Amino acid sequence: MSHVAPPLYPPAVLRPAFWVGVRRVLARCLELAHASALPASLLLVGEPGQGREALAVELAAALTCRTSPRQPCQCSSCQRVRRGIHPDVHLLQPRSAAQRRGTAAGDDDGGREPKRTIAIDDVRELVATLDRHPFEGLRRVVIVDPVHTPPLGVEAAVALLKSLEEPPPNLVFLALAANPHHVLPTIVSRTVAVRIPPPTGDEASAHLAAVSGLTLEQARTQLAAAGGNLTAARALADANPAELAALLCAAVGGDGAALAAVATRLKGNETVLPLVTAIVETLRSGATADAEQLLEAAAALLAAERLAAALNISLEMVAAGRLAALP
16 A cells, blocks of 8 residues: 655645735745745744735745746646655654654653744754755755744754854745744844734634534624634534633632633644634623633733743743732
8 A cells, every 4th residue: 555645734724825825925935035025034923824825835846947937837746845845845843752763642741732943953954965966956945833942942042043144055944933022032033024914804704614513604704703703703613602601700719720721722823813812702691600700811811921922931830829829
C-alpha cells in the first residue's frame, strides 16, 4: 500500500485562501515578489485558522512555482506545497519530546498531554540547511508556526535571528503570530508585519458552517451571538454557553477542578474572548442567577489577557490566578 503524506495543514485551515481579503494580500505580496521587492522575512499576523496559514501556504506555493510565479495555480509543484511534500518548503512547528525521539506520544513522562515546543535543536537543524539552493523551485520558503515565545524557545529564537536579518538569496521566512506582543522584540524588528484582513460576514458564516457542522442560518446566529468574532463563535459552536458560564462560576467559587478546566480551555489561545462571549450570551438569555459573579469573572479574564500580553507570559496561568483571587 502506498504511503499518502498528510497535508501541510488540514483542509479547514486552508479554506480561508478563498477569502477576498486573503486573496488581496496575496496578490500584493506577489506583485512585490515580481518586482524583487518582497521583504525576505514576513510576520503574518492573524488568528489561527483564520487566514494566516492559508496565506502562508498559497504564498509559498507561488514563490516556489516555476509554472505561474505571479499567482498560485494547480500545477504539481503548488499541489505538493499544499500537501506538505515540496522539498523547498519547510514547516517549523512545535513538537513534543516524544516526537523528537521518534516515539509514540504516550511515551512522554507521566502520560500527561505532551508539552510541544520549537526547540533550539529544531532551529539549528533548519539553519544548517538554509544556504542550499532550491531543489526545484524558484525559492525556498520557511514557515514558522507560531513564532510566539513560548512555544518558540528563547535560545531557539536567538538562533533564528541572523537568518531572519540576513537570509540567504532565494529564501523567504514566513513567521506566523496571533499577537506580536507574544513575539520577541528582536524577531519583530527583523520582520515586516502583514496583518490578515478579517473575513466578510458571508465568508465567516460559510466557514463556521463548514468547520462546525452547522447550517448557514445557525452559523449566522452563532456569529451574531459572538459579536461577529469567528474565534468566539467557533468556541460557542463547540460548547454550550450556559455550561461555560457554570464552569466559570465554579472556578470563581474556588473549585480547583473548574479552574484547571478553564486553564485548559485557554491553553494555546491568545484571547479570553470565547469565555467572555459565553458570559455575555448567558447573561442576555437570563439563564443564570449568578450575574454579579459572572461579571466579575469577565472583568478578571479581560484583566488577565491585558496582563499576559504586557508581560508576555502564559494567558491560562494568569487567568486562573485572577479567577482564583476573586472573593
